[in-house]
Amino acid sequence: MRVISRKTLKDFWAKHAGARPALQAWFHEARSAHWKSFAAIKARYRSADVLPGNRVVFNLKGNTYRLVVHIHYNTGIVFIRFVGTHAAYDKIDATTI
Numbered sequence: 001m002r003v004i005s006r007k008t009l010k011d012f013w014a015k016h017a018g019a020r021p022a023l024q025a026w027f028h029e030a031r032s033a034h035w036k037s038f039a040a041i042k043a044r045y046r047s048a049d050v051l052p053g054n055r056v057v058f059n060l061k062g063n064t065y066r067l068v069v070h071i072h073y074n075t076g077i078v079f080i081r082f083v084g085t086h087a088a089y090d091k092i093d094a095t096t097i
Contacts, residue, residue: 001033001071003078012083022060023083026067036073051095055081068094 009027013020035041038050047059051068058067066089068082082089082097 001030001035001076001078003027003030003080005080008080008083016065016085019061019065019083022065023067026058026060030078034076035071053095055094057089057094068097 006027009023013023029044033040033044038048038056041048041056042050045058047063049057051057054071054073056069056071058069059065060067063086066082066084066086067080068089070079070081071077072079082092082094084092
């Protein structure tokens with residue numbers, strides 16, 4: 001998969017150093033993945049949730065952080081829409097961000 005944009009992850013872990021290992025691990029795994037559907041993601045990430053519009057929420061580092069992505073399965077592109085703490089996630093509408 002092609003992940004757009006890694007800079008969003010880097011900017012976040014610059015402010016939240018504890019998130020760095022989990023975000024780096026997710027990025028490297030996503031980059032080498034070939035997800036064709038949400039079922040493929042769910043097989044690897046049991047805590048992932050699907051949202052309308054091909055969006056997926058990943059719970060990282062014991063649900064301390066949330067990552068919302070928009071996936072174009074047919075082109076293999078993952079767009080990072082949000083990365084933040086669980087508390088920050090609760091304040092957004094993940095279906096529209």
